[in-house]
Amino acid sequence: MPSNPAGGASVTMTSDPVTSRVDDRLLADLEAVVGEQHVRHTPGDVHPYSRDATPLFSSAPDVVVFPASTQEVAAVLRLATERRVPVVPRGAGSNLCAATVPVRGGIIMVLTRMEQIVEISAVELLAVVQPGVTTAMLADAAAARGLLFAPDPGSRIVSTVGGNVAMCAGGLRGLKYGVTRNYVLGLEVVLATGEVLRTGGRLWKDVAGYDLTRLLTGSEGTLGVITEITTALLPMPQTALTGVAYFPSLAHAGRAVSGIITDGVVPATLEFLDQKCIGAVEDYAHLGLHRDAGALLLFGDDGAPDVVKRNLQRMADRCAAEGAIDITVGGAVAESEALLEARRCSLPALSRLQPLTVLEDATVPRPRIAEMVDRIDQIAERYNLLIATFGHAGDGNLHPTACINPADGDAAVRVERAFGEVFQAALDMDGTITGEHGVGAAKLPYLQARLGADQMALLRRVKAAFDPAGILNPGKLGS
Numbered sequence: 001m002p003s004n005p006a007g008g009a010s011v012t013m014t015s016d017p018v019t020s021r022v023d024d025r026l027l028a029d030l031e032a033v034v035g036e037q038h039v040r041h042t043p044g045d046v047h048p049y050s051r052d053a054t055p056l057f058s059s060a061p062d063v064v065v066f067p068a069s070t071q072e073v074a075a076v077l078r079l080a081t082e083r084r085v086p087v088v089p090r091g092a093g094s095n096l097c098a099a100t101v102p103v104r105g106g107i108i109m110v111l112t113r114m115e116q117i118v119e120i121s122a123v124e125l126l127a128v129v130q131p132g133v134t135t136a137m138l139a140d141a142a143a144a145r146g147l148l149f150a151p152d153p154g155s156r157i158v159s160t161v162g163g164n165v166a167m168c169a170g171g172l173r174g175l176k177y178g179v180t181r182n183y184v185l186g187l188e189v190v191l192a193t194g195e196v197l198r199t200g201g202r203l204w205k206d207v208a209g210y211d212l213t214r215l216l217t218g219s220e221g222t223l224g225v226i227t228e229i230t231t232a233l234l235p236m237p238q239t240a241l242t243g244v245a246y247f248p249s250l251a252h253a254g255r256a257v258s259g260i261i262t263d264g265v266v267p268a269t270l271e272f273l274d275q276k277c278i279g280a281v282e283d284y285a286h287l288g289l290h291r292d293a294g295a296l297l298l299f300g301d302d303g304a305p306d307v308v309k310r311n312l313q314r315m316a317d318r319c320a321a322e323g324a325i326d327i328t329v330g331g332a333v334a335e336s337e338a339l340l341e342a343r344r345c346s347l348p349a350l351s352r353l354q355p356l357t358v359l360e361d362a363t364v365p366r367p368r369i370a371e372m373v374d375r376i377d378q379i380a381e382r383y384n385l386l387i388a389t390f391g392h393a394g395d396g397n398l399h400p401t402a403c404i405n406p407a408d409g410d411a412a413v414r415v416e417r418a419f420g421e422v423f424q425a426a427l428d429m430d431g432t433i434t435g436e437h438g439v440g441a442a443k444l445p446y447l448q449a450r451l452g453a454d455q456m457a458l459l460r461r462v463k464a465a466f467d468p469a470g471i472l473n474p475g476k477l478g479s
């Protein structure tokens with residue numbers, strides 16, 4: 001059974017016939033497919049797979065399998081469909097919405113043994129990789145060929161490309177470069193029945209049929225298991241520079257963000273920290289940040305050196321015009337990297353404040369960021385919680401982060417209620433409950449408020465078309 005100490009918004013249990021039915025016969029069949037050493041089923045062995053990076057959610061699987069090929073994935077899925085046993089695909093388990101928590105038990109299928117970079121083509125500007133390749137491995141291999149893999153989640157050192165595609169991960173470059181879906185050209189995917197499909201391919205232009213590649217991107221392991229990805233690459237920008245501006249308040253920073261975009265610059269970096277984050281980061285990393293500022297805005301661009309320099313000056317001018325109290329523009333790549341550190345270490349800095357951090361990603365239209373942060377602060381005060389907010393200002397993608405001590409009475413319940421109100425506030429502002437972290441089990445209770453009953457019903461019909469027995473990641477999207 002799933003456990004969610006926060007109660008309330010826990011996973012919804014239904015009378016779905018797909019439940020854990022792992023017996024000795026199934027274990028023997030799984031071992032015959034992937035090899036005995038790649039099947040784990042003792043309580044101690046499966047325990048680490050009860051959780052992902054989402055605090056407050058856990059549920060133990062019965063068995064964990066580590067397939068090494070598309071054929072092995074297909075054979076496991078055929079067995080699972082025959083026996084009506086849930087299968088939860090898993091990469092690094094770094095998602096933040098309980099997407100890999102096996103809420104109905106069953107099989108966790110870990111794809112990290114499939115870690116080959118099959119091809120990098122500088123001529124076609126693409127890479128073909130297996131799903132267990134980490135984001136950083138692909139980015140580094142592309143960089144070695146003078147190419148950029150643009151999706152840039154903060155978890156890139158551990159997250160897998162399969163997980164990035166399944167979550168449609170975003171990151172720090174979203175405004176200028178888009179998110180994972182903008183780069184996925186083709187997929188090899190195994191359906192729950194064991195059928196192997198290839199969607200899309202190597203082409204930037206291909207409109208033959210429904211766009212199944214896009215449908216599978218962001219499907220959170222509920223429609224199929226991705227076994228190969230063809231992803232677009234870009235030429236590596238010649239240089240990248242960053243600046244930082246401090247403002248008396250987030251409202252001032254918000255006006256600067258709107259002004260920068262209206263001025264016609266599409267920055268590669270446009271990130272903000274609120275006052276609480278600035279203090280936490282300064283205490284943690286001693287970067288010399290102005291802790292009395294109301295907000296900090298990081299702005300940056302990449303490309304040809306003269307264009308980058310000009311764009312940074314335009315952004316700095318706009319920040320000054322909107323009341324920035326101090327502005328520094330990194331004149332060299334190393335200085336820029338040091339400035340970016342303020343953003344990169346926000347989460348570790350906040351994690352030190354209390355034993356548990358709950359990181360969310362409500363998203364609103366860009367001009368409403370300051371209003372949204374105000375609402376978050378009011379909600380935090382009402383629930384007596386420490387919630388600091390940082391995020392991708394260019395995308396309106398906010399990461400309000402609650403720092404709590406679970407031993408503190410009903411702190412987990414208060415967090416859950418507070419974030420329920422935060423999501424509602426985002427929806428009230430024409431925003432969404434998640435900009436990049438996904439729905440998983442954690443946000444399923446809020447999904448209908450975002451999509452409406454008709455779209456929810458259509459999602460369920462799509463799910464049934466791909467996975468008639470409902471074995472793939474049940475209790476999540478499409479349930």
Ligand SMILES: Cc1cc2nc3c(=O)[nH]c(=O)nc-3n(C[C@H](O)[C@H](O)[C@H](O)COP(=O)(O)OP(=O)(O)OC[C@H]3O[C@@H](n4cnc5c(N)ncnc54)[C@H](O)[C@@H]3O)c2cc1C
Binds near residue numbers: 153161
């Ligand atoms: C410190 C930190 C920073 C982060 N920063 C960002 C960020 O900037 N932007 C962002 O968007 N996210 C971010 N994340 C969230 C997370 O890292 C991403 O969602 C990432 O894409 C998950 O990859 P993973 O390999 O860990 O996938 P997992 O967590 O293992 O799985 C995620 C989902 O994908 C499914 N899945 C995994 N592999 C496959 C496959 N081969 N086929 C089908 N389904 C599959 C799973 O079933 C699950 O539903 C961050 C997380 C942390 C902990």
